[in-house]
Amino acid sequence: MNKLELMKTANEVRKGIVTAVHSAKSGHPGGSLSAADIYTYLFFEEMNIDPADPRKADRDRFVLSKGHTAPGYYSTLAHRGFFPVEDLTTLRKVGSYLQGHPDMKHIPGVDMSSGSLGQGISAAVGMAVSAKLSGDSYRVYTLLGDGEIQEGQVWEASMLAAHRKLDNLVVIVDNNNLQIDGPITEVNSPYPIDKKFEAFNFHVININGNDFDEIAAAFKEARETKGQPTAIIAKTIKGKDVSFMENQAAWHGNAPNDEQYAVAMADLEKVGEALCQM
Numbered sequence: 050m051n052k053l054e055l056m057k058t059a060n061e062v063r064k065g066i067v068t069a070v071h072s073a074k075s076g077h078p079g080g081s082l083s084a085a086d087i088y089t090y091l092f093f094e095e096m097n098i099d100p101a102d103p104r105k106a107d108r109d110r111f112v113l114s115k116g117h118t119a120p121g122y123y124s125t126l127a128h129r130g131f132f133p134v135e136d137l138t139t140l141r142k143v144g145s146y147l148q149g150h151p152d153m154k155h156i157p158g159v160d161m162s163s164g165s166l167g168q169g170i171s172a173a174v175g176m177a178v179s180a181k182l183s184g185d186s187y188r189v190y191t192l193l194g195d196g197e198i199q200e201g202q203v204w205e206a207s208m209l210a211a212h213r214k215l216d217n218l219v220v221i222v223d224n225n226n227l228q229i230d231g232p233i234t235e236v237n238s239p240y241p242i243d244k245k246f247e248a249f250n251f252h253v254i255n256i257n258g259n260d261f262d263e264i265a266a267a268f269k270e271a272r273e274t275k276g277q278p279t280a281i282i283a284k285t286i287k288g289k290d291v292s293f294m295e296n297q298a299a300w301h302g303n304a305p306n307d308e309q310y311a312v313a314m315a316d317l318e319k320v321g322e323a324l325c326q327m
Contacts, residue, residue, distance in 0.1 A: 050094055052261045052262065052265075055090060055093065055261050056261060056324055057321065057325075058093055058128060059085050059086045059088075059089040060290070060320050062088060062089055062121065062125050063082055063085050063124075063290055063291075063317055063320075064124075064317050065120075065124030065127060065128065065134060065137050066078055066081045066082055066085065066120045066121050066124045067313045067314060067317065068138060068314075069123065069124060069137040069138065069140040069147075070120050071305050071310040071313075072137070072139075072142075073140040073141035073142065074304050075302075076140060076149070076302070076304055077117040077118050077302045078294060078303070078305070079225070079287040079294060079297070079301045079302075080115060080117070080118040080194060080223060080225060080287060081118040081119075081120040081121030081124075082287070082288050082290065082294065083223055083258070083259075083286055084118060084121050084192060084223045084285065085125075085289065086258060086259050086260075086261060086264060086285075086289075087192065087223065087258055087264060087283060087285075088122065088125040089125060090261060090264045090265065090268065091111060091125075091190060092111075092129045093129060095109075095268050096108075096109040096188075096190065097109045097187070097188075098129075098158070100129055100131045100157070100158070101130075103131060103158050107185065107186060107187055108187060109188045109189070109190065110160045110173070110176045110189045110190070111160055111190045111191070111192075112161040112163060112169045112170070112172050112173040112189070112190070112191040113161075113163050113191075113192055114163060114166070114170050114192060114193045114194075114203075115166065115169070115192060115197050116150040116164035116165070116169065117150065117164065118223075119140075119147075119149065119150055119151050120137075122159075123137060123140065123147055123156075124137060126156070126158040126159075131158035132158075150162070150164030151163050151164070160176075161173075166194070166196075166197045167197060167200030167201070167203050169191055170193060170202075170207070170220060171202060171206040173189050173190070173191035173218060174215065177189040177210065177213075177215040177218040177278075178209075178215065181213065181215065181217065188217045188219065189215075189218050189219070190218075190221065191218075191219075191221070192223060193220060193221065193222050194222075194223055194225075195223065195228070195239060195242065196227075196228025196233050196236065198239045198242065198245075199236075199239055207220070207249045207251065207278075207280075208249055210249075210251075210278045211249050211250035214276050214277055215277075215278045216274055216275050216276055216277060216278060216279075218278040218279070219268070219278070219279045219281060220246070220251070220279070220280045220281070221280075222242060222280065222281070223258065223285055224242060224282055224285060225284075225285045225286060226296075227296070227297075227298045227301065228298070228301065232298070242282050243280075243282050246282070251277060251279060252270075252271070252274045252277050252278070252279045252280070253279070253280050253281075253282065254270055254271070254279065254280070255282045255284070256281060256284070257283075257284055258281075258284055258285040259285050259286060259289055264283070267281045268281075290317060291312075291316050292312070292313075292316050
């Protein structure tokens with residue numbers, strides 16, 4: 050895909066996020082929207098995956114460590130062809146396979162069940178170690194929240210990743226600066242995030258996580274990095290492209306009502322129209 054196609058796809062992913070959360074009347078739109086560009090690049094450009102064969106042995110693995118942003122994950126998987134886009138409206142409903150957190154047993158394309166913050170990166174490190182031990186070529190990607198990295202388990206896993214020289218592992222931190230209780234700087238500041246990962250012997254790349262040129266360059270650099278894992282610190286906007294959600298901690302875990310849903314979808318339609326003019 051070229052940059053414009055990726056931008057259009059990410060906009061469709063964002064529509065899916067808002068639609069799913071509105072339908073469920075619960076969920077986490079803010080961090081799903083901030084990470085939509087990263088999700089889109091990973092699943093439409095970067096990763097070796099096949100919707101027709103979700104469990105193929107040599108596929109790249111993805112672990113959503115900040116599992117509450119499942120609406121973004123699900124919308125991306127649906128638009129990539131792993132399951133019908135229409136099923137997004139069943140999010141969190143009784144009998145639906147689209148649970149509030151990712152479930153590897155029932156959702157095509159999900160490699161690891163997640164939800165408890167801090168644990169996803171540990172699973173990803175385990176997958177990357179496994180690939181090294183078995184001589185497999187697949188790469189492992191994991192997406193963390195910037196509030197999540199307040200968890201000590203994140204740093205235990207990071208220590209092992211660097212010790213094992215896991216250059217097949219890419220840790221992405223969605224640095225939107227907000228968590229459920231407010232700005233991360235006020236709750237329990239993890240800054241400087243880049244220096245912390247450097248201290249754990251990661252190769253570190255700082256980017257604008259809502260810019261596809263920077264995202265593409267970062268993943269290319271990660272592929273070319275040998276002998277150490279890579280951490281991509283992606284500065285993003287929480288609630289990206291929905292006017293009343295942008296940079297608002299209140300939209301970490303709230304669902305829009307009918308009126309708000311209409312405004313959000315109108316915002317995203319305007320984004321789509323602007324992209325069509327490019």
